[in-house]
Amino acid sequence: MATGTQAYGESWYWDNRYTNEPGPFDWYQKYITLAPIINLYVPPNQSILVVGSGNSAFSEGMVDEGGYTDVVNIDISSVVIDAMQNKYRNCPQLKYLKMDVRDMSAFESETFGSVIDKGTLDSLLCGNNSRQNATKMLEEIWRVLKDKGVYVLVTYGAPLYRLRLLRESCSWTIKLHVIEKLASEEKSDNPLWELTKPIALNYDGSSVEETLGTNPDVHYIYICTKELSGNADVKA
Numbered sequence: 001m002a003t004g005t006q007a008y009g010e011s012w013y014w015d016n017r018y019t020n021e022p023g024p025f026d027w028y029q030k031y032i033t034l035a036p037i038i039n040l041y042v043p044p045n046q047s048i049l050v051v052g053s054g055n056s057a058f059s060e061g062m063v064d065e066g067g068y069t070d071v072v073n074i075d076i077s078s079v080v081i082d083a084m085q086n087k088y089r090n091c092p093q094l095k096y097l098k099m100d101v102r103d104m105s106a107f108e109s110e111t112f113g114s115v116i117d118k119g120t121l122d123s124l125l126c127g128n129n130s131r132q133n134a135t136k137m138l139e140e141i142w143r144v145l146k147d148k149g150v151y152v153l154v155t156y157g158a159p160l161y162r163l164r165l166l167r168e169s170c171s172w173t174i175k176l177h178v179i180e181k182l183a184s185e186e187k188s189d190n191p192l193w194e195l196t197k198p199i200a201l202n203y204d205g206s207s208v209e210e211t212l213g214t215n216p217d218v219h220y221i222y223i224c225t226k227e228l229s230g231n232a233d234v235k236a
Contacts, residue, residue: 031061052120159205
């Protein structure tokens with residue numbers, strides 16, 4: 001049986017974790033810090049899918065503070081889904097479903113206008129069969145997104161490690177934003193990098209290191225737009 005980080009793709013690992021750690025927890029960033037980028041790319045009047053939602057308060061923030069009206073949350077753990085269904089039973093804007101992001105066949109193709117991912121792709125990349133599982137996940141996200149729909153990927157993965165994976169899975173048009181990791185605790189009045197301004201991004205991502213320096217203390221936010229026609233590309 002896999003243990004530690006290798007088990008991140010297994011439901012039993014997350015069932016155990018959420019049983020032992022039932023309190024709310026947000027991976028990487030909270031809604032308050034990411035709200036400007038979410039508001040920029042995710043219209044409030046569409047169906048939104050949050051993958052690997054866990055017991056995060058992020059979706060609650062989208063509804064209460066952002067005015068979003070249809071946020072569907074999926075997670076592989078039945079323990080956390082049961083808990084969140086009960087917690088938000090009186091909030092029709094939030095729906096919680098037990099589902100594996102690698103197989104979302106319960107959803108028809110082109111169902112959602114946006115998909116938001118904070119750390120789920122990273123989790124799969126830490127586990128067994130990481131490349132295969134990550135590709136399945138990205139292909140499913142592509143399938144359930146509408147044409148011109150946006151996949152918002154919040155990750156610790158720099159372009160050197162993420163661009164090739166994204167490009168080889170599907171035909172995305174990609175923009176890159178960054179946010180300081182310390183911003184996860186509170187909204188900064190003087191951020192080092194302007195969240196809503198894209199970072200210059202060339203094909204192999206080397207331009208990012210030129211802009212940010214080596215090993216910047218940031219989370220990367222890839223804005224991946226589904227393109228059914230024309231040539232998708234990496235854009236600054």
